[in-house]
Amino acid sequence: MATLSEAYTETPLHLQHIIPIDFDSVEEVPQSHSWPQSDDESPRRMFNLDGDHFSIPAIDLDSPDAIEMAGHACKIMGIFQVTNHGIPSSLLREIESQAWRFFTLPARAKVKALRSPSGATGYGVARIAPFFNKFMWHEGFTMMGSPLEHAREVWPHGYRKFCEVMEDYQDKMKALSERLLAMILKYLGISEHDVDWPRLRSNACTALQLNSYPRCPDPGQAMGLAPHTDTLLLTILHQNHSAHGLQVHREGRGWVPVFPMNGALVVNVGDMLHIMSNAMFPSVVHRVIPSENTHRLTVGYFYGPPTDFHVGPIHGLTQTSGQEDAARFRSITVKDYVQMKAKNLDKALSMIRIR
Numbered sequence: 001m002a003t004l005s006e007a008y009t010e011t012p013l014h015l016q017h018i019i020p021i022d023f024d025s026v027e028e029v030p031q032s033h034s035w036p037q038s039d040d041e042s043p044r045r046m047f048n049l050d051g052d053h054f055s056i057p058a059i060d061l062d063s064p065d066a067i068e069m070a071g072h073a074c075k076i077m078g079i080f081q082v083t084n085h086g087i088p089s090s091l092l093r094e095i096e097s098q099a100w101r102f103f104t105l106p107a108r109a110k111v112k113a114l115r116s117p118s119g120a121t122g123y124g125v126a127r128i129a130p131f132f133n134k135f136m137w138h139e140g141f142t143m144m145g146s147p148l149e150h151a152r153e154v155w156p157h158g159y160r161k162f163c164e165v166m167e168d169y170q171d172k173m174k175a176l177s178e179r180l181l182a183m184i185l186k187y188l189g190i191s192e193h194d195v196d197w198p199r200l201r202s203n204a205c206t207a208l209q210l211n212s213y214p215r216c217p218d219p220g221q222a223m224g225l226a227p228h229t230d231t232l233l234l235t236i237l238h239q240n241h242s243a244h245g246l247q248v249h250r251e252g253r254g255w256v257p258v259f260p261m262n263g264a265l266v267v268n269v270g271d272m273l274h275i276m277s278n279a280m281f282p283s284v285v286h287r288v289i290p291s292e293n294t295h296r297l298t299v300g301y302f303y304g305p306p307t308d309f310h311v312g313p314i315h316g317l318t319q320t321s322g323q324e325d326a327a328r329f330r331s332i333t334v335k336d337y338v339q340m341k342a343k344n345l346d347k348a349l350s351m352i353r354i355r
């Protein structure tokens with residue numbers, strides 16, 4: 001069976017869509033990184049706390065209502081935060097400090113871990129970069145399992161701790177993803193048999209992404225991460241608590257900031273859960289705006305089924321009551337969807353939509 005990483009080899013990238021600029025050396029936002037402002041963007045730069053801000057629901061995973069609340073949040077907004085998630089705060093601090101350790105290296109050291117043109121892992125700009133004609137105020141480090149090969153290039157003698165933390169974090173995130181998904185299925189009234197749960201869980205496609213958004217001399221012009229939806233089933237995001245910047249797009253309200261909450265993790269629905277829920281759960285469009293005075297660091301964990309798994313509206317959700325609930329998407333393997341998304345970005349969903 002193909003790995004997630006192999007699914008990306010078919011869409012190789014040009015180096016200009018891999019190598020980030022050296023943020024340490026720029027004093028103003030270059031043309032290449034200056035995004036046009038559109039009219040619907042009034043709240044774009046608004047981090048003023050008295051503005052129309054909105055907080056996404058925080059769900060205590062130990063609460064007896066957790067399933068109901070998580071399911072409801074998936075339905076209404078496709079995003080929520082969790083507390084009492086069982087991830088030790090020491091591990092959250094450690095991953096943050098390892099991420100700092102990497103991103104504060106000089107550019108010439110970071111490129112030792114550069115992603116290869118047909119590769120999926122390593123240091124580089126966001127995967128979605130080729131779809132935009134401006135560059136983002138962002139650099140990332142993508143991992144799928146052990147980062148050993150890249151880490152050894154960067155720190156020939158000091159890679160061990162980095163690898164240990166990244167592996168430990170991925171193990172714990174995988175368990176948390178399974179727990180969240182089981183809750184969500186329960187909310188939907190779906191039996192584990194309906195989704196072939198044991199197979200879904202075996203060989204799951206997972207990725208870990210360290211995101212860095214350096215301080216920006218003019219955040220009004222720059223874009224940290226351009227609007228996108230996440231590809232897999234769900235994403236768990238850790239944001240360092242002092243750094244604002246994440247925004248979600250809400251029907252009728254435009255872009256609204258998601259404020260970090262100390263100790264909480266943000267969970268969002270990805271395309272594949274949108275498809276499996278037969279569009280009951282929105283795949284939330286989100287973006288990041290950089291800040292003038294804080295260097296924002298985040299850690300994203302992406303969880304999806306194995307590459308040969310068929311993703312489609314879950315049976316139990318389409319059979320019940322006639323026309324209303326007919327399947328809205330054709331079913332597609334994870335590998336094919338990942339490739340379709342890599343080639344078509346936001347058009348991918350409509351390519352498998354039936355009605």
Ligand SMILES: C=C1C[C@]23C[C@H]1CC[C@H]2[C@@]12CCC[C@@](C)(C(=O)O1)[C@H]2[C@@H]3C(=O)O
Pocket residue numbers: 004126127128129140142206207209228229230231232300302
């Ligand atoms: C498993 C994944 C999920 C990826 C691609 C691959 C590895 C890196 C992930 C991200 C991380 C940054 C945003 C995003 C949009 C990007 O450019 O790279 C994500 C993307 C997706 O969710 O599509």
Ligand SMILES: O=C(O)CCC(=O)C(=O)O
Pocket residue numbers: 209211225230235237239245246286288298300
């Ligand atoms: O850094 C953030 O706040 C968001 C990152 C993100 O959207 C992603 O990694 O997919």
Ligand SMILES: [Fe+2]
Pocket residue numbers: 228229230235286
């Ligand atoms: Fe994302």
